[in-house]
Amino acid sequence: MPVITYRQALNAALAEELARDENVVIIGEEVAEYNGAYKITEGLWKKFGSRRVVDTPISEGGFLGLGVGAAMMGLRPVMELMFWSFAYVGFDQIVNNAGCIRYMSGGLINLPLVIRGPANGGTNVGATHSHTPENFLGNTPGLKVVSPATPYDAKGLMKTAIRDNDPVCVMENTLLYGDLGEVPEEEYTIPLGVADVKREGKDISLIGHGRAVITALRAAERLAEEFDISAEVVDLRSIRPLDEETILASVRKTHRAVLVDENKPFCGVSAQIATMIQEYAFDDLDAPVTRVCALDAPAIYSPPLEEHQLPTADRIIEKVLAVC
Amino acid sequence: MTTAQLEKTEHSVDDFAKAPVNASLTSKQKLGFLRDMLRIRRFEQASLKLYQQGKMGGFLHLYIGQESVAVGTCSLLTPDDHCITAYREHGHAIVMGMTMDECMAELLGKSTGCSKGKGGSMHFFAPDKNFWGGHGIVAGQTPIGLGIAFALKYREIKGCCLTFLGDGAVNQGVFHESLNIAALWGVPVVFIVENNGYSMGTSLARSSSIRSCLAERANAYAMDWDIVNGENLYEVRAKSVEAITRAREESKPTLLEINTYRYYGHSVADANTKKYRKAEEIEFYKQNHDPIRLWEKQLKAEGVADDEKIAAIDHEARQEAARSVQFAEESPFPELQEIFDDVYYEVDQGTEAGHTGRHFFND
Structure with missing residues (x-):
């Protein structure tokens, strides 16, 4: 391919x-x-x-x-x-x-x-x-x-x-x-409203969209290597319409979730995902749902600091270790 | 514009009556214009009564006093031409062929309304009649009108889009962006500023920096423009047809400023309607510049109609408005579940896309 x-x-x-x-x-x-x-x-x-x-x-x-x-x-x-x-x-x-x-x-x-x-x-x-x-x-x-x-x-x-x-x-x-x-040469389309499990796992679900998925995949790799934690990475792909079933199925399997989101935390996309999980999968949860979002200030210019303002693998790992 | 200025710019009706677009009119067509103006006025007077009875929500921006503008300009349109305007749109909607019933029902928020009770006074639409709204945000419709005309040009259709706005809209950035793109690309759009002298409660003099008129701002975009006395139906048609022809034949835009006057406030809820202008000013317009009275006078002078004929047409218009009130009042409100219809096309059509993923997030 x-x-x-x-x-x-x-x-x-x-x-x-x-x-x-x-x-x-x-x-x-x-x-x-x-x-x-x-x-x-x-x-x-x-x-x-x-x-x-x-x-x-x-x-x-x-x-x-x-x-x-x-x-x-x-x-x-x-x-x-x-x-x-x-x-x-x-x-x-x-x-x-x-x-x-x-x-x-x-x-x-x-x-x-x-x-x-x-x-x-x-x-x-x-x-x-x-x-x-x-x-x-x-x-x-x-x-x-x-x-x-x-x-x-x-x-x-x-x-x-x-x-x-x-x-x-x-x-x-x-x-x-x-x-x-x-990317295949032949014609294909992806329906809106269908999430994609980018990495299978059993201990915790990392859920995000866009570049946060790539960051989550990097964190998942390190979690496996360094901490023997098997993280599943769910890529929303589509925010509205939203694939609720795939998200909930992942959480029901792993019983834990960290949401990764380059949005600011207040009313970010992950806030909607969090409320959905607590409402529909509360009994399946073994730990509170937590989030790694962009740090809650306007985007800073200073290059080394901006790197930390967005979700990083380190911050994801820290949140995962707190609940696993 | 002050009343003194308006009198100074008054043209002889005969000059414009001789224009080919008017000279060719039949008596039937001339009576049709009167019928349309009266239908608009009677429709709105009936709606005002409903508003005052508390049967309507929100705003009601009345067009009363401006009827000759919509009737004169839209009378020139063919099936390849389109029309879009802002929230003072009842007149345009009716002259573009929407029924009083569907419009009155929409005002009352009924399911039989043109937008099933989802749009209200400011949001009438009839795409099948080339009427694209009815838009609530000042000047927000101006780039849409540009886009409609862009699509005509893209498809090589010889039509145009009349894009109406008020004098308050001329200071919005998006209007200037639209003027620039229209002239730059040669888009067949006719921007029509219906200048009624007041952007809500702020007079033209207090809101717009101009040398002589608003339309001359087109000079900044190398665009043709003209200024029109809106009370004179013949003048409206004679000058508008030039702009429409320029759009259709040369794919060039025009900015028309049509001077007119509204008798009521910005909306019926305009609490200051009698503070920012004198009652005498309104009365002066009603007595001397009412477009319907002037057209009636013209028809009588031409021997096209007598008082009896005019009264009969008016009676029909009143009856039609009264029937629409009855229709609207007897119509049901939408069902609660209908709140979720008409949000997404794919959901409404029940397509696979409409069934995939969650579209609504209630509990």
């Missing part, structure tokens, strides 16, 4: 969907002639032309709203945000318009819209460029939110997001763009 990067996997998904469906149009800042600020759209403008791959001015509210209008008319716009942090400039268009129009029209309208881009800290760019708004967006009925951790998932989820008939927010991660993984 070919081994490609997360970036190439996303690029392949976009290229395949552009070729498959005339209604797919890629719109965003620097997506065309510049080949994408993070090169996710590299080569697409050359191959598909200015009609299908469209550079915008720096106007997030304007072009996100344009995407909503185009989706109302049946196009399938894939809107790139250079950073999900920039979504805050266009939040009205995402939450009020993409998120609520179907409802407020009594179901007369649907919006086959994808909004994608990186949503992560850890790159020393300061607080304004380091937001992880998957919890805000997951808090908005009407929107769907996915967050792939591997090249395989990135391609499969992106293709499904484009084919879905509701607005889907795809939260990527610049720190994962260069990660390598096996």
